[in-house]
Amino acid sequence: MEKSNPRTKKFVRKRDPKLLTEILSTLMFCMLFPLLINQIVTYLILSHKETQYIPVKPKQEGTDTCSGRYVYIHNLPSRFNDDLIKNCEAYIELRNKCKYLVNSGFGPRILEDNHNNTTQVLTIETGSWYNTNQFMLEVIFREKMNHYECLTNDSSISSAVFVPFFAGFDVRRFWGYSVKLRDELGEDLARWLKERPEWRKLNGRDHFFVTGRVGRDFRRASDQDWDWGNKLMRLPEFENMTMLSIETNSWSNEFAVPYPTYFHPKSVTEVKGWQRKVRMMKRRYLFSFIGAPRPEMEESIRGEVIRQCLASEGRCKFLNCETSKDCGYPVKVMEVFQDSVFCLQPPGDTPTRRSTFDSILAGCIPVLFHPDSVYNQYKWYFPEDHTKYSVYISEEDVKNGKVSIEKLLGMVGEERIWRMRNELEKIIPKLIYAKPGEVGPEKIEDAFEIAVSRVFERVSLFNMSHI
Incomplete structure (x- = not known):
């Protein structure tokens, strides 16, 4: 029964369950609507053409499997990366590299060619062999990073910050020009980074970038135009960052990662198939x-x-790269390596060689003549005991005629050869850059995965030392 209150003219009555449900639904909608709008706006922002990734947070039974492994990627202005490769043909020093930019830096896919014995030499049916140029690492690495499983748009939870700067293309385009031109873009990037809130977190010590050139190209000793390279790694900002490169010449904040090879498999099964073939x-x-x-x-x-x-x-x-075009054909190169027990890897313009990684991929035992060719460089990737996978002959002994390479290698016993080739088999997955995107048990712990893990370790050690 209704009761009237003459002073307020309001009615007090028993609550209707249906009305109560409607009121609660309205309140719930009012609470959730702003969140819904926020999600829609976030989705639209992330869908913008300049955004390269969507944050991922894999969970297993309620556990965040990405904890301690999140990476934030700086969305750099295109002048620091895409413009450099989009305008590749405009620079004389880059023109012969432009054709290798296809397939996200893997280069042209190698197709079946019976004349070149392609099917006998490579596992061509997998579609994972490419004519990959040795200087394409920064393009390849960015593509793999854009598919990394633990990306985040929240830099406050990231363990590392990736800077997708194409430093190798920048330094190469102005070979022989004034130091002002060579240094200009790097100095511009340093200013850009310092203005970002992500930089102020650790003054860039959690930042890292990758280059497809050797480290000496970025450590010009003077500001004279005749001197080599640019001074990128001498800039105060870059002294705080970690540089991953195909060869280092400083052991403070530079770390060597493998040269790209021709093989870019997608799954562990595919790698095992190649290992059996080798x-x-x-x-x-x-x-x-x-x-x-x-x-x-x-x-x-x-x-x-x-x-x-x-x-x-x-x-x-002997395949003479001065006179033979075969050195430019991956099938011919891999065929020679597959036919050989040992592969000689003397230094060239610098101590390291891409050829070393191609030969290991073919199961050919590398013969090294300088410790900087592998031993002092790629410590993340090879056993500390280099006798497990290689033969070392001193450069000085070769120069002075004290050693017969044929005689020395002929004395290596079959049992040791078997052990070294078995070790190389284990190393192969660590030296390749797999196709991006694979997760789960078929995911390959490749050169990329190892490098990112070691960057996390480096940042973690820095954080611990400053607690």
Whole structure:
């Protein structure tokens, strides 16, 4: 029964359950509507063409599997990356590299060619072999980072910050120009980074970038126009950052990662198939060398290496890159390596060689002549005991004629050869850059994954030292 209150003229009555439900629904809608709008706006922002990723937070049974592994990617203005490769043809020094930019830096896919024995040499049916240029790492790495499983748009929870700067393309386009031109873009990036709130968190010590060039290209010793490279790594901001490059010349904040090879598989199963193929190879040559002589370099041992190879009466295969076009064909290169028990890797213009990684991929035991060719460089990727996977011959002994390469390699026993090739098999997955996107048990712990993990460790150690 209704009761009237004459002073307020309001009615007090028993609550209707239906009315109560409607009131609660309205209140719930009012609370959730702003959240819904926020999600829609966030989605629209993330869908903008300049956004490269959507934050991912994998969970297993309520546990955040990305904890301690989140990466925030700076959305750099295009002048720092895409413009450099979009205008590739405009720079004389870059023109011969432009054709390799396809397929996100993997280069043109290698197709079946019976004349070149492609199907016999490569696992061509997988579609994972490409004519990859050795200097494409920064393009490849960015593509893989854009598919990394633990990206975030919230830099406050990130463990590392990736800077997708194409430093190698920048330094290469102004070869021989004034130091002002060579330094201009790097200085511009340093100013841009300092203005970002993400930088102020640790003054850039959690920031890292990748370059497809060797470290010395970014550490010009003087400001004279005749001096080599730019001074990127001498800028105060970049002294705080971590640089990953194919060869380092400083062990403070530079770390070497493998050169790209021709093989970019998608799954562990595919890698195991390649390992089986390599294991079953019948090798006709005791040793081989693929490369060009360096007569203009007095300290180079290549002349002596070539002389000994040619004098071996068929036990060594020499592919002369000065006169043969075959060095530009991945199938021909891999065929020589697959046919050889040992592959000679003397230094070229710098101590390291892309050829070393191609030969290991083929199961060919590398013969090294300088500790900086591998041992002092790629410590994240190889066993500390280098005798497990390689043969070392001193450069000085070769120069002074104290060693016969053929005789020394001929004395290596079959059991040791088997052990070294078995070790190389284990190393192969660590040296490749797999196709991006695979997750779960078929995901390959490749060179990219190892590098990112080590960056996290480096940032973590820095944080611990400043607690």
